[in-house]
Amino acid sequence: MRVLVTGITGQVGGALVARPAPDGMNWIPAGRDRVDLSAPASIAAAIEALAPDAVVNPAAYTAVDAAETDRETAFRVNRDGPAALAAACATRGIPLLQVSTDYVFDGTGSRPYRPSDPVAPLGVYGASKQEGEEAVRSTLAHHVILRTAWVYAAAGKNFVNTMLRVGAERDELRVVADQRGTPTPADDIAGVLLTVLRAWQAGVAVRGTHHFTCSGDTTWHGLADAVFRRAERHWGRRPVVHPIGTADYPTPAARPAYSVLDNATLDAALTGFSAVPRQSWEAALGAVLDTRLGPLTENTAR
Numbered sequence: 001m002r003v004l005v006t007g008i009t010g011q012v013g014g015a016l017v018a019r020p021a022p023d024g025m026n027w028i029p030a031g032r033d034r035v036d037l038s039a040p041a042s043i044a045a046a047i048e049a050l051a052p053d054a055v056v057n058p059a060a061y062t063a064v065d066a067a068e069t070d071r072e073t074a075f076r077v078n079r080d081g082p083a084a085l086a087a088a089c090a091t092r093g094i095p096l097l098q099v100s101t102d103y104v105f106d107g108t109g110s111r112p113y114r115p116s117d118p119v120a121p122l123g124v125y126g127a128s129k130q131e132g133e134e135a136v137r138s139t140l141a142h143h144v145i146l147r148t149a150w151v152y153a154a155a156g157k158n159f160v161n162t163m164l165r166v167g168a169e170r171d172e173l174r175v176v177a178d179q180r181g182t183p184t185p186a187d188d189i190a191g192v193l194l195t196v197l198r199a200w201q202a203g204v205a206v207r208g209t210h211h212f213t214c215s216g217d218t219t220w221h222g223l224a225d226a227v228f229r230r231a232e233r234h235w236g237r238r239p240v241v242h243p244i245g246t247a248d249y250p251t252p253a254a255r256p257a258y259s260v261l262d263n264a265t266l267d268a269a270l271t272g273f274s275a276v277p278r279q280s281w282e283a284a285l286g287a288v289l290d291t292r293l294g295p296l297t298e299n300t301a302r
Contacts, residue, residue, distance in 0.1 A: 001201050004028040004052035006035050006085075007059030011153040011186035012099060016056065016193055025201060028052055035059075037081025038073065047088035054200060056193055057085055058099040060129065065252040067124040078128035083135035086143065095142040097196055099189070100209075102149035102181060104130040107256025114262045115147070115209040123253040133209070144196055145209040146189075146266075149259050150223075153186040154292040159220065160285070163227045164292065167239045177221035177243030181259040182213040183281045185288050192266070195274050204273045211261035214281040219243075226282060230289045 001024055007013035008029045017029045028050055032038070035046045037059050047055070061067060061077035082098055089096045103126030104119040121127040136143050152158035160183070166173060192212045199206045218226070221243045232238040246255065267276050 001025045001053045001197070002028055002051065003197055004030050004035070004047070004050055004055045006030050006037065006055070006057045010058060010060075010062075011151055011156050011158065012058035012189050012193070013056075014156075015153065015186040015190035016058070019190060019194060022194070022198060022201075025197065035085075037077045037085075040076065040080040040084035043081065043084035044088045044091070047085070047092065052092075052094065054095050054097070054197060055085060055089055056097040056099075056197070057082060058193075060099070060101075062125070064103070064123065064125045064255075067128065068252040071124050071128075074124050074128040075131065078125070079131040079135055082132040083139060086136045086139035089142075090140045095144070095200055096136060096140055097193060098133070098136050098143060098145045099193075100133055100145050100147045101126065101129050102147060102256060102259035102261055104133065104147065105256055105259060107179075107258045109258050112260040112262035113211070115211055115265050122256065125253060137209075142207060144206055146193065146196070147209070147211045147261060148184055148189050149213050149261055150181045150183045151186055151189065152183060152288070154288050159183075159223065160227055160288065161292070163224045164231060167224075167228055167231060168235070170239055171237075172240045172242065173224065174242045174244045174248070175221045175224045176246055176249050177219045178245050179255055179257050179259075180217055180219050181256075182215070182217045182261065183223050183285060184213040185284050187288075188212075188214060188277075188279070188284055192276055195270065195276060199270060199273050202273065204270070206269045208265070208269070210266035210269060211263050212266055212276065212278075213261050213263065214284050215278050216281050217260045218281060223285070226285055227289065230286055231293060234293045
């Protein structure tokens, strides 16, 4: 089974191709030089030339604020690119695993969002991802759309690494405390993508829209505080994190105030094949920070 993976310079795509492919499976890593979602007209020929048996698409335009003034690019990459991928997959008769986002919801909910809940994106990024989902659904029957949220990794540009950089320089920070979600490492998401691929390889008909995040939830303030509690063991100091409201930190794009996702349908879809590994966001964060910060020395362990 030859699996084409887009977005390999991103957090999720990079984490997936960094994993050893299981027996009978081979990665076809595809950066923009091989599959360019910003040039949808080129995708059919690229897929034909690479000849995969399945496609995983974590690539996306993820600059949430920039999308508000760069609508054309956001929709070209997040809607038209997946639409072209789905059409190419339909032509070859192969499945597509499309990664999506909590930003398709408006964040007014009070219990974890289910895949079947109505979508109502607040901004251009969420709208472009939602229309990308619709394009995949309407074009290709054999697909899985996997929504996730608050993605981070030991490397790359993300909230956790920003906090580590800023916290090393400052003694006090102000972080938004009225947006709630579930921090989820890219490597955990890659593990679930691999589980779906292995199910397909085994002939298990996993299809439709599903959610995956770690368990539990917190705020950006809670996440920042957890980062610094762990980092204190290495730094010997801990910045003070002051909670602020979203109104105190205006951004061009509105963010969902509540984007906790319900993961139950993915477990049900894989019943009889493999349980979906899911750890708490706190445990996952600790493991990533240990990788990011390195082992404790005798001095930092005190």
